[in-house]
Amino acid sequence: MTPIIEIQNLTHVYSPQTPFEHTALSDVSLTIDRGEFVGLIGHTGSGKSTLIQHMNGLLRPTSGHILFDGRDIWEDAAFTRQIRFRVGLVFQYPEAQLFEETVFRDIAFGPRNMGLSEDEIRTRVLRAAGFTGLDEAVLEKSPFELSGGQKRRAAIAGVIAMEPDVLILDEPTAGLDPSGRASILENIRSYQAAQHAAVIMVSHSMEEIATLADRLVVMNHGSVAMSGTPHAVFSRAQELAEMGLEVPCMTQVLLELRHLGVRVDPSAYTIEQAAERLLPLLKGGAAHA
Amino acid sequence: MNMASAIEVKDLQFSYEEQEQGQHIVFDGLSVRIGQGEFVAVLGHNGCGKSTLAKQFNAILLPGGGSVTVYGMDTQDESLLLKIRQHVGMVFQNPDNQIVSNIVEEDVAFAPENLGVESAEIRERVDRALRTVGMYDYRTHAPQLLSGGQKQRIAIAGVIAMRPKCIVLDEPTAMLDPQGRREVLDTVEKLNREEHITVILITHHMDEAARAGRVIAMSEGKIIADGTPKEVFRQAELLRRVGLAVPQTEELMLLLRANGIDVPADTLTVQECAQALRDAMRRLDPNDPEEKTIDAHHRDPESDACLQPADAV
Amino acid sequence: MLKDVTLGQFFPGNTPIHRLDPRTKLLFVVAYITALFLAKWFVSYGVVLAFLLTVIALSRISPKVIARSVKPLLFIILLTAFLNLFYTPGEPILQVWIFRVSKEGIVSAVLMMLRITMLVVGTFMLTYTTSPIALTDGLESLLSPLKRLHFPVHELSMMMCIALRFIPTLIEETDKIMAAQKARGADFESGNLIRRAKALIPILVPLFITAFRRADELATAMEARCYHGGDGRTKMNVLRFHRCDGAAAVVGMALLTAVIVLRRFGL
Incomplete structure (x- = not known):
């Protein structure tokens, strides 16, 4: 796999040399590969938001480097501006950014800032609407007439x-109901598959992130505490608990079963995986061998 | 249940006026009764009318037909407005948009001040309220921090x-x-248990609803299920159809049952679920040599109580 | 970042100045400003300055903080001094090109600088030592006689209180919206004035919309907490005058009297 973003020894200090000085990130190194789906977890204040705002150049490192495709994103101003488009960042409650008269024009804001032709803008808006499941009829409405879920999609x-190569989303499903959550996640996955884009998703829901991510990065106190497959990360339940994080519900059930004396591998994190582990034990035969 | 009524909704009709589509009917004949001291979770997808219903409970919205009676007071009687709102308090979604003052204790004092409570008593109530929610040490802080x-x-x-x-x-x-979420849920549970305050929790988090004594599931302005969390979450198909989910432990059990395993279909907590699985394994092998480990591990009686094999249909 | 701007700054403390009733402090500031404007010559200024320094010392507000608060106004202070320096007619002592400096000019420039600085520092002392809430309460209480004339005193103080509460929230909101639009390639820093003004639309529209939504939700939340205007409303913290307020009143009167007397003698 080829890396698309490389973060090297990144440190970020807010309000330096004031009484409010606060080190949000200290010496973070991290690589994101092309086409990879990374789940970023950590409790509030662990540095996740600060980290993702460095990846598209919204924040400038106090020290350290961010490389995109092997090039320092702060190398020259034109490149830094390009990065905004190649690394797309969706903030928490992104519907707060909607401002245009129609949904179409609002979606077109980014492509227009890129300086694309009207035809290309149109194509891209329609494609983006397709990825997010917005009907063409919705595109001509005012964004403020939409339902909560539709606003989020817009x-x-x-x-x-x-059409960024890296799509970063900060809790894209916050505040949505179960069906709204499921469909947004599906949209993100379809974009990733179609564009072979890397996705970095911040989430507080371990169940959600466990089913989506190829790799989990756990932040704690401004550093990367763990990085690995969901399987590897969730098998360290004790350490996660010490950071104030939970393991997915299914892992909890299996861990509890171990407490009850059942020898079962607790690293399953989806319902299907858990059922797969449990079925042999529940069908008799070699259950307690 | 034989308790006094806190809230009684009878044949509630309600609709919003919309400029383009005309009337949007939210409730067309909804009835529900909530008893004093209950902890009720109201579940439903976005836009199912659960927030509109909540606003009927303290006369922020008034019925278009039918009636809402709060502790014997009809919400349409304007002279009772303050009394109704004092009986039924309301907490909203966005914490930023309901705090009035930039000093914590001044904000807590806001409602008693509006009610014309005497200064010394306000002080007492504010201190007590802040202690109850565990925020007394923050009384002089600015809320935005x-x-x-x-x-x-x-x-x-x-x-x-x-x-x-x-x-x-x-x-x-x-x-x-x-x-x-944990902090808020723990606080709410405490209010219900220790202060005997009736709690109506509107949510779309299944795990929160599972902590209530009663769950009311709503869809399109109608109540589609009403009962204990177990009774409601057993109806997984129905809930999924209206865009809701069931707790994951419940999903696991349903999947196992679909594979012909005899496990109960209504385990809500992780402990309950694990224990039920353990029991099912033990049934396969009555001379389970590992039984001792179960006694060695502490179980609280509450989760044990839910493990009657009879529950397994 | 906008967050670094400190508005309505208040430094909590427990000094005699902090403990004074906000009404006393408000009246005191009025007396102080009057004294400052009545002061005619260096002697009077000296008296007022001595008084101001005593208040600063008592309040334990660091001189650094005070210096910082005057800094943004330095330009205005210097400009006023400059104008006074050259445009006061009188006995010329120096002439450079068309600029003529008179003895009276120097005096009036110095006095003007003193007056503005002392005015600013004096009023800042009020906000430094009084919480915004106490200030609002004090103002409401002082203005309450106007209620008889149907002046909306309670509503006004409620509005001030809510504004104070929401300023930090809205600043944070602005930061967030700016970051979100920048992430979509918005450019707020380049181009001519018209382009820059246009670039503000993607910030202002969402900001207004959320502000209105907040206002709406806040109004509902206030109603749910039995808010129904100022009638029959009580207060948790009732303002009460203490002995030190009496002492402060005596000092304030003395200051004003001293300046009036000195003025008679042209000092």
Whole structure:
């Protein structure tokens, strides 16, 4: 796999040399590969938001480097500006950014800032609307007439329309109901598959992130505490608990079963995986061998 | 159940006027009764009418037909307005948009001040409310420097300073992180258990609803299921059809049952679920040599109580 | 970042100045400003300055903080001094090109600088030592006689209180929206004035919309907490005058009297 983003010894200090000085990230090194789905977890204040805002150049490192495709994103101003488009960042509650008269124009804001032709803008808006499941009829409405779930999709479409190589989303499903959550996650996955884009998703829901991510990065106190497959990360339940994080519900059930004296591998994290582990034990035969 | 009524909704009709589509009917003949001291979770997808219903409980919205009676008071009687709102307090979703003052204790004092309570008593109520939600040490802080969970607890303190009999919480955890959600849920449970306040929790988090004594599931302005969490979550198909989910432990059990395994279909907590699985394994092998490990491990009686094999259909 | 801007700054403390009733402090500031404007010559200024320094010392506010608060106004202070220096007619002592400096000019420039600086520092002392809430309460209480004339005193103080509460929230909101639009390639820093003004639309529209939504939700939340205007409302912290407020009143009167008397003698 080839890396698309390389973070080297990144440190970020807010309000330096004031009484409010605060080190949000210290010496973080991390590589994101092309086409990879990374789940970023950590409790509030662990440095996740600061980290993702470095990846598209919204924040400038106090020290350290961010490389995109092997090039320092702060090398020259034109490149830094390009990075905004190639690394798309969807903030928490992104519907707060909607401002245009129609959904179409709002989604077109990013592509227009890229300086694309009208035809290309149109193509991209329609494609982004397709990825996020917005009907063409919705595109001519005012964004403020939409339902909560639709607003969220329109806002995500506004970033997807820039067709970034890396799509970063900060809790894209916050505040949505179960069906709304499921469909947004499906949209993100379809974009990733179609564009072979890398996705970095911040989430507080371990169940959600466990089913989606190829790799989990755990942040704690401004550093990367763990990085590995969900399988590897969730098998360190004790350490996660010490960081104030939970393991997915299924892992909890299996861990509890171990407490009850059942020898079962607790690293399953989806319902299907858990059932797979449990079925042999529940069908008799070699259950307690 | 033989308790006094807190809230009685009878044949409620309600619709919003919309400029383009005309009327949007939210409720067409909804009836429900909530008893004093209950902890009820109201579940439903976005836009199913659960928030509109919540606003009917303290006369922020009034019925278009039928009636809502709160502790014997008809919400349409304007002369009772303040009394109704004092009896039924309300906490909203966005913690930032319900805090009035930039000093925590001044904010908690807001409602008693509105009610014309005497100064010395306000002080007493504010201190007590802040202690109840565990925020007394923050009484002189500025709310904008607190975490979401802390702000929401301040909002709860601001409501209990009115000495209400019932609190309605409209998706109080939707904007919080897991830590904040735990804080708020623990506080709400405590109010119900220790202060005997009726709690109506509007949510779309299944695990929160599972902590209530009663769950009412709503869809399109109608109640589609009403009962204990177990009774409601057993109807997984129905819930999924209306865009809701069931707790994951429940999903696991349903999947195992679909594979012909005899496990109960209504385990809500991790402990219950694990114990039920353990029991099912033990049934396969009555001379389970590992049984001792179960006794060695402490189990609280509450989760044990839910493990009657009879529950398994 | 906008967050670094400190508005309505208040430094909590427990000094005699902090403990004074906000009404006393408000009246005191009025007396102080009057004294400052009545002061005619260096002697009077000296008296007022001595008084100001005593208040600063008592309040334990660091001189650094005070210096920082005057800094943004330095330009205005210097400009006023400059104008006074050259445009006061009188006995010329120096002439450079068309600029003529008179003895009276120097005096009036110095006095003007003193007056503005002392005015600014004096009023800042009020906000430094009084919480915004106490200030609002004090103002409401002082203005309450106007209620008889149907002046909306309670509403006004409620509005001030809510504004104070929401300023930090809205600043944070602005930061967030700016970051979100920058992430979509918005450019706020380049181009001519018109382009820059246009670039503000993607910030202002969402900001107004969220502000209105907040206002709406806040109004509902306030109603749910039994808010129904100022009638029959009580207060948790009732303002009460203490002995030190009496002492402060005597000092304030003395200051004003001293300046009036000195003025008679042209000092």
